[in-house]
Amino acid sequence: MKLCRFKNAEGEVRVGLAVDESTISDLSAGGVESITSLLEDTNGTQRVSELAGQDLPKVTLGDITLLTPVEGQEVWAAGVTYLRSKKARMEESDFSANAYDLVYEAARPEIFFKSLPDKVVGPGETVGIREDSKWNVPEPELTLVINSAKQLVGYTIGNDMSSRDIEGENLLYLPQAKVYDRSCAVGPWIVVGANEAEVREWTIGVEIDREGKTVFNGETSINNIKRTFGELVDYLCRSQTFPQGAMLLTGTGVVPDDDFTLANDDVIRITISGIGTLENPVATV
Numbered sequence: 001m002k003l004c005r006f007k008n009a010e011g012e013v014r015v016g017l018a019v020d021e022s023t024i025s026d027l028s029a030g031g032v033e034s035i036t037s038l039l040e041d042t043n044g045t046q047r048v049s050e051l052a053g054q055d056l057p058k059v060t061l062g063d064i065t066l067l068t069p070v071e072g073q074e075v076w077a078a079g080v081t082y083l084r085s086k087k088a089r090m091e092e093s094d095f096s097a098n099a100y101d102l103v104y105e106a107a108r109p110e111i112f113f114k115s116l117p118d119k120v121v122g123p124g125e126t127v128g129i130r131e132d133s134k135w136n137v138p139e140p141e142l143t144l145v146i147n148s149a150k151q152l153v154g155y156t157i158g159n160d161m162s163s164r165d166i167e168g169e170n171l172l173y174l175p176q177a178k179v180y181d182r183s184c185a186v187g188p189w190i191v192v193g194a195n196e197a198e199v200r201e202w203t204i205g206v207e208i209d210r211e212g213k214t215v216f217n218g219e220t221s222i223n224n225i226k227r228t229f230g231e232l233v234d235y236l237c238r239s240q241t242f243p244q245g246a247m248l249l250t251g252t253g254v255v256p257d258d259d260f261t262l263a264n265d266d267v268i269r270i271t272i273s274g275i276g277t278l279e280n281p282v283a284t285v
């Protein structure tokens with residue numbers, strides 16, 4: 001079951017439930033005013049199933065604008081959770097290489113703050129590359145949706161836009177490599193009712209188009225994430241409360257070759273097989 005936020009033809013923000021590839025059911029007519037209210041409900045999945053069975057108004061995807069599903073959730077990110085990411089970071093950095101090696105094996109994962117909810121970019125909106133960076137990449141990441149009770153209640157798609165030259169120069173520059181205007185995109189769908197074993201069967205891929213041609217594409221299995229989802233949620237929520245819930249990007253396993261960098265007007269398309277596609281154009285910020 002896939003939830004979304006959308007703006008209808010009248011400009012009103014609504015909550016939707018996917019019916020098929022091109023149609024969504026308007027859950028606002030069923031009394032749902034926010035996705036968060038469903039994520040916070042102890043019987044949320046059951047409630048969504050019941051709403052799916054109701055005869056609610058339908059809208060066509062072509063007639064609405066999909067928005068990010070992030071409402072009030074802080075967005076965080078885990079790193080070095082795939083072997084591919086560990087190797088890429090060790091190659092880009094001289095004196096920080098050991099840190100990536102150690103964190104990949106350590107009990108405590110790397111977790112960093114990524115975005116305030118209001119700064120998250122939605123589907124179709126521009127993601128940013130820093131004007132003071134020469135090496136920028138998207139990071140396609142399965143994103144865990146967590147409610148205020150610290151429960152994993154859904155899955156969406158995240159893009160952890162990253163400046164690899166800034167990150168590689170010195171590990172202490174990580175926040176500048178990761179957090180800047182338009183550096184985080186999330187959405188458009190939140191899948192509820194799936195368990196970790198099912199999600200680990202999914203693939204995640206990214207395609208980057210430039211002037212109508214694909215200049216990079218790559219894919220991996222979600223099952224290549226080294227840590228369990230429960231472990232990542234546990235560490236994120238230790239000594240920390242999230243009154244509006246949180247989103248946790250789970251790290252990237254698809255890294256373009258070292259000679260690749262994003263350019264203005266590129267289009268990034270991230271697809272997770274069980275969720276859908278998050279597409280964003282690129283611009284310098």
Ligand code: DO4
Nearest residue numbers: 079080081085139251252
């Ligand atoms: O430590 C650097 C960032 C790691 C990261 O963002 C990832 O592995 O996805």
Ligand code: MG
Nearest residue numbers: 139160251252
């Ligand atoms: Mg990342």
